[in-house]
Amino acid sequence: MPHPAQARGRRQAKDDRETAGRLLAAFFDDYEQSIAQRPLVPEVDREVLAGLLATPFPDKGIGVEGLFREINQKILPNSTTVAHPRFLAYVLGPPNGIAPYAEAIAATINQNCNLWQLSPAASVVERAVITWLCGLFGYGDQAGGILTSGGSIAILNALTTALHARRPRFREQGLQTAGSQLVVYTSAEAHRCVDKAAAILGIGLDNVRHVPTDDRYRMRVDVLEETIHADRAAGLEPFCVVATPGTVTSGSIDPIAEIADVCTRQDVWLRLDGAYGALFVLSERKRAAFEACARADSIALDPHKLLFAPPEAGCLLVRDRARLARASAFSSSYLTVEDDPLMVDYMDYGPQLSRSFKAFKVWSALHTFGVDAFRTAIDHMLDLAQYMADLIEAAPDLELMAPVSLTAVCFRIKGATEADHTAVLAALVEEGTALLGPARLDGRHGIRACVTNHRTTRDDIELILTRLSDMARHHHGPVGDTLEVAP
Ligand SMILES: Cc1ncc(COP(=O)(O)O)c(C=O)c1O
Missing domain, CATH: 1.20.1650 (PLP-dependent transferase-like)
Structure with missing residues (x-):
């Protein structure tokens, strides 16, 4: 009673x-x-x-x-409307429709996704998501991975794994060994998460080379190889290249196959930062551009971008999951459960012990809507970005700053100064037209729109560009004068 x-x-x-x-x-x-x-x-x-x-x-x-x-x-009332169809800043979209419910269910059953014993179904769900993602890139049976809080942590995990593989006693000795200084290579257009990971891991920013890019903002492979040679000649130890299939500013895709050839010749790891770009592999039209990703040792990507999972849902895929475990698995007597061939202890694949059930919102969306829904959404966003680029090319007062490879569109108002562009961006927000971001490429400034929203329509794009053209037309005086942001 x-x-x-x-x-x-x-x-x-x-x-x-x-x-x-x-x-x-x-x-x-x-x-x-x-x-x-x-x-x-x-x-x-x-x-x-x-x-x-x-x-x-x-x-x-x-x-x-x-x-x-x-x-x-x-x-x-004090929250940003990230899901707004004209929110085109950063690389940030709306949550998929089932995500709020999936998050509520994950919180209700409150699984701790560290040991399979605490989360048997969750372990298998995460594995199913990872296996599907590995399959998209042609990774084989030895592959695996882990869901992370985002692309930055996936890159940190990737570089940690590379360090452990390069320095077999890294766990015991850290970087306090007599070996040469290790060097990481990435492009001038790479995301800052590469620098951040190098700084956190003790590699040091002085040992990160930002290889210049070509006229399409892709890493220059000839300079990469020359730099590796020069570093080696100087007694340093080149150990890892982080290439970017989809750079954050312009969406340029580094030449992965050629970079993989250099990595093979030079015996250095190839890690990919696909946080923005990798999931464009889902589009039939873009698949060829991602074919060589299978040659990389790891791929970081973000379901919280193109799969519209709400943050946090990043992912690291590795070609050889044993290497990932070698970097992260520690046995603790009070935690140990018996190995099970069906289920994975995800604490062995990354630095976290307690982990949320991130895979559930991804798995739920893939089941609820089907993979085709995501292919269609991605193609729709690619179409819109191309449409925007076409309208910019046709507009007398606007010009593209870079080719449009994915969904990031960088452009400028002809003759506008950086202050003008800043004023225009502020005015667009103020009047409720759109949130776009600033772009900086090769020291030139402009505007960046990144279509990461399946709700955005052609009408939205037209509205934004009509408004921008109006503002550009109010540009008065000699080139470089301040734009008058008139209604
Ligand atoms: C190329 C690239 N790398 C890394 C990141 C960082 O990802 P996250 O915010 O998930 O850590 C981003 C974010 O936009 C990105 O575009």
Whole structure:
């Protein structure tokens, strides 16, 4: 017989669940219906945010309805509308439609995805996602990987694995060995996560070479090989190239096959940063560009970009999963469970012990919508980027800064200064037209739009470019004068 207070408590908990379910369903629905009308960037209410910081947590809770009031009055109005169809900054899209539900279910069953014993189905679900991803790149039976918080951590894992493979006693001695200084090669257009990983791992930024790019912003393979030779001649030890199939600014695709040839000749690891670009492999049209990825020792990619999983969902795939385990597996008596051929202890593939069930939102979306839905969405985004490029080329006041290889479009207003471009970007946000970002290529400045949103339409692209052309036409005075951002 439950104590009456316990029974009251259970009734209250049940009522709370019903209230939370009702309010949550309404929240999802209202949000979904209102995305295109929401401000791209909120007019931040500093007083409300300062209040969030200053208000102590209550001794007696405010209850479920109170919580939803806080969400609707304070959190939502001060949140950026990332899913807005004209949010074209960064590489950031809307969550896929099933993700909020998948996240709720993952939180309900609260699996800890470290040991299979704590998360048997989750372990298999993660493995299924990894195996599918490996298959996209033609990785074989020895391949494996792990879901990470994002591309940056996947690159950190990749370089850690390369270090352990290059210095077999790295675990015991760290970098405090008598060996030569190790050098990493990446391109001038690489994401800063490569530098960050090198800095964190103690390789040092002085030992990261940023190989110059060609006129399409791709790593110059001839310079790469010359630099490797020069470093070797100087007594250094070239050990790893990080190439980028899809650079963050312009979407350029490094020549992976030629770089792989250099890596083979020079006996250095090839790691790919495909955080933005790798999942374009899903498009039939782009598949050939990613064929050589199979030759890389690892591929970092981001389901929280092109698979529309909400952050955090990055991934590292490796051609040889034993190497990944060699870098990360530590046995601890209190954690050890028996090996099982079906299930994996994911704590052995990365630095984390406690891990969330990230694979679930990816797996749920692939099952709910099917892979074709993602292929179609990616092709749609590629089409829109090309459409945008065509309109820019046809516009007398605008010019492309780089070829459009994927969905990033870098362009400029002819004759505009950096300050002009900054003013234009601010005006577009202010009037609610679009959120675009700045672009810098070869020291030139401009505007970057990256289509990472399956909701974006041709009308959205036309609206943005019409507005930009209007603003450009108001450019007065000699080239380089400030643009007048008139309505
Ligand atoms: C090429 C590239 N690498 C790495 C990253 C970082 O990825 P994350 O934010 O998932 O850490 C990005 C992000 O846009 C990227 O485009």
